Every structure is written in C-alpha cells, then in structure tokens.
Amino acid sequence: MSALSPINVPVPLIVFRKGIAPPDEILYFASNMPLKLIRNPTEDQLQELGRNCLESAEDLAHINAHPYRNVTVENGAQLLDFLRNQGNGGHCFLVSQDGEIVGFINYGSVIPHHRNAFGLVIGKRYTGRGVATTALSQFLSAAPALGIVEINGYCATANAAIIRVMEINGMVRDPSFQEDGTLKFKAN
Ligand SMILES: CC(C)(COP(=O)(O)OP(=O)(O)OC[C@H]1O[C@@H](n2cnc3c(N)ncnc32)[C@H](O)[C@@H]1OP(=O)(O)O)[C@@H](O)C(=O)NCCC(=O)NCCS
Numbered sequence: 001m002s003a004l005s006p007i008n009v010p011v012p013l014i015v016f017r018k019g020i021a022p023p024d025e026i027l028y029f030a031s032n033m034p035l036k037l038i039r040n041p042t043e044d045q046l047q048e049l050g051r052n053c054l055e056s057a058e059d060l061a062h063i064n065a066h067p068y069r070n071v072t073v074e075n076g077a078q079l080l081d082f083l084r085n086q087g088n089g090g091h092c093f094l095v096s097q098d099g100e101i102v103g104f105i106n107y108g109s110v111i112p113h114h115r116n117a118f119g120l121v122i123g124k125r126y127t128g129r130g131v132a133t134t135a136l137s138q139f140l141s142a143a144p145a146l147g148i149v150e151i152n153g154y155c156a157t158a159n160a161a162i163i164r165v166m167e168i169n170g171m172v173r174d175p176s177f178q179e180d181g182t183l184k185f186k187a188n
Pocket residue numbers: 062063064066068118119120121122123126127128129130131132133134154155159160161162164165
C-alpha cells in the first residue's frame with residue numbers, strides 16, 4: 001500500500017492487493033477527499049450502508065424522488081437484499097468516504113433491454129459534496145480491470161442531479177434510445 005502516495009493524484013489509481021486480483025478495494029484520491037469503492041462488501045458493511053443511507057423516511061424520500069421506471073424502494077431491507085443478490089455478472093460496490101459508507105454503485109443487466117447499466121445512490125446526508133461525481137469517475141476508470149467493457153446509465157428524465165453527474169464524467173446521451181420518461185447515457 002506504500003505505493004499509494006502522493007495524495008492529489010489527478011487520475012484514479014487501481015491498487016491490486018498482493019495475491020488478490022482483481023481488487024476488492026479500489027482507491028481513489030481527489031484533493032482532500034479519500035474515496036474508496038468496496039467491491040464484494042461484507043454483511044457488516046451492507047448493514048452500515050443501511051444505517052447511514054436507507055433508514056429514515058427522509059433517506060427513502062431522497063432515493064425515491066425520481067423513480068426509475070416508477071419502481072420505488074419501500075424500505076432499506078428490500079434494497080439491501082437486491083444488492084446482496086446481484087447475480088448474472090452483476091456487481092455491487094459500496095462507496096466509502098473517510099472510512100464511512102456513504103452510498104453504493106451497482107452494475108448489471110437487471111432489466112433485459114437496459115443492459116450493462118449502473119445505478120448510483122449517495123445517502124441524503126452526504127449529497128452535494130461531489131461524492132457521486134468522484135465515485136462514478138472511479139468506477140468508469142476501474143471498470144476495464146474488472147472485465148466491464150460497456151457502461152450505460154438509465155435514469156428518469158427529470159433526475160437532473162444524476163444527469164449532471166454523468167455529463168461531468170463524459171457520458172453522453174444516446175438519442176436512439178426511446179422510452180417514455182427514461183433517458184439512456186453511454187460511457188465512451
Ligand atoms: C444523484 C445523486 C447520486 C447525486 O449525488 P451527489 O453526491 O450529491 O452528486 P455531486 O455532489 O457529485 O453533484 C454533481 C453535480 O450535480 C449537481 N446537482 C446536484 N443535485 C442537483 C439537482 N437536484 N439538480 C441539478 N443539479 C444537481 C451538482 O450541482 C453538481 O454539479 P456541478 O459540479 O456542476 O455543480 C444523489 O442525489 C442520489 O443518490 N440521488 C438519489 C438516487 C438517484 O436518483 N440515483 C440516480 C438514479 S440511478
């Protein structure tokens with residue numbers, strides 16, 4: 001881990017822990033914001049996600065503000081179960097900032113014609129600090145090392161925040177995708 005310095009490196013660094021490939025932890029350093037994506041999280045880490053981001057009525061209202069395809073999350077347990085059972089080549093990454101679980105990115109083909117799609121949630125109390133932007137940047141950079149070759153983002157048309165996060169990360173809208181109330185963005 002000593003090879004991780006210096007801080008303030010402008011591009012993501014992928015760190016392979018000795019003897020383990022691909023990594024379970026992928027580290028990214030932005031100025032003053034150490035952010036980590038945790039692949040294959042433990043049950044304790046998932047429970048922390050639930051406590052920090054999925055517990056209160058306010059947390060759920062935040063997540064459900066712009067329901068994707070009108071699907072809403074009824075409670076944290078339901079969402080944690082979904083993350084535990086990604087299957088079909090899916091991935092679940094928890095977003096950790098300064099050692100605290102603040103959100104997640106999931107990836108896979110849950111909806112047949114929405115293939116290779118990522119989802120991104122940052123808990124309400126951690127929003128507005130650039131966490132989602134940095135987490136998506138790290139995920140896009142780490143994807144090839146994880147064998148992920150295509151990344152699409154599907155979202156509600158009115159979800160300005162995630163649209164902005166994708167655009168900042170260079171993702172572009174696919175105008176050929178036509179579905180009422182849903183937009184598709186592509187990486188590369
Ligand atoms: C969307 C979400 C991930 C953004 O997380 P975040 O950590 O607050 O995002 P950031 O701080 O990185 O903000 C990135 C940009 O979005 C902008 N933004 C944030 N909220 C916004 C809003 N409501 N309307 C418009 N722009 C918004 C920010 O101003 C920033 O742009 P800037 O750098 O040009 O100022 C978070 O709000 C969330 O989890 N929402 C609920 C779940 C969801 O809708 N997920 C997406 C569906 S897959």
